[in-house]
Amino acid sequence: MENNRGLGKGLGALISLFDEEPQEMQDREPRSASGPGVIPGGAQEIDIASIDNNLNQPRKTFVPEKLQELEESIRANGVIQPILVNRVGSRYMIVAGERRWRAAKNIGLKTIPAIVRNYSAKQIAEVALVENLMRSDLNEIEIAVGIKKLMDTHMMTQEQVSRVLGLSRPAIANSLRFLNMPKEVQMLLEHGRISAGHAKCLAGVSDAGLCVALANKCASGMTVRELESAIMGKKPTVAQKPQSLELKQFAVTLTRDFSTKVVVQGNESHGKIIIEYHTKKDLERIAGKLKIGGASGELKF
DSSP states (O other): OOOOTTTTSOHHHHHHHHOOSOHHHHHTSOSSOOSTTEETTTEEEEEGGGEEOOTTOSOOOOOHHHHHHHHHHHHHHOOOSOEEEEEETTEEEEEEOHHHHHHHHHTTOSEEEEEEEOOOHHHHHHHHHHHHHHTTOSOHHHHHHHHHHHHHHHTOOHHHHHHHHTOOHHHHHHHHHGGGSOHHHHHHHHTTSSOHHHHHHHTTOOOHHHHHHHHHHHHTTOOHHHHHHHHHTSSOOSOOOOOOHHHHHHHHHHHHHHTSOEEEEEOSSSEEEEEOOOSHHHHHHHHHHTTOSTTTTOOOO
16 A cells, blocks of 8 residues: 555545545445435444454453443433444445444444445455554553554555554564564553553663563662663663672782772673772873873873
């Protein structure tokens, strides 16, 4: 698809992206006709019992509290916006609007307003994902799974998906990176225990154990900024292997020799030594001990 006009502009704009039927076919639909079961604007009342849900739809989680709120709204105001369905023989499959369909069924409605289309499998996958994105109904993992399915099933590139969804190419790439995180981290993101900001940082952590440990700290209150610092090594946040007695004694010896605090971080094979100074004179003294400053032994600042 070459157009991204539909994202954020409502179901009507979204449908226009995927309508590829000849105009004469569209004119045969009761879009502006009148009569039983026909609603001006292209929708018609359809028997709820003849509608099936889409097993491949991106969203898998339906929050009971949100569904109950929708049921109360439909009781009071009816189904304000029609659902979008695909004709499958004598039945219909939901393309967009499954929550409305579920809520209407739960309160005992017999019919529901629907717009009927004849979409291809690719169009169904695209429109279902875009419609959910428009409504912010999907969590980050569901979005990533939906994007990957579009790419794998329909041989689409990240660039093509970005145009269909109206998202930037880097946003698509970042979303797909979430699927490379350990399952434990994906579950924390899926259930809202960590934010997308956390996940963007964690997706760059190649050590699975470290990634899970950091994610659990994020779920307990670590901010994105603190996580960035932890990943960069500015602040130890994950339990490390204790230093050997020899390495600890080495730090004590250096502190004595330099007459200032010396910290040794790491282990015998990898780490860093931090020597503290508090004045310019102190720095020059330490430089002299390290024999920095050339033949004269003087260090110029």
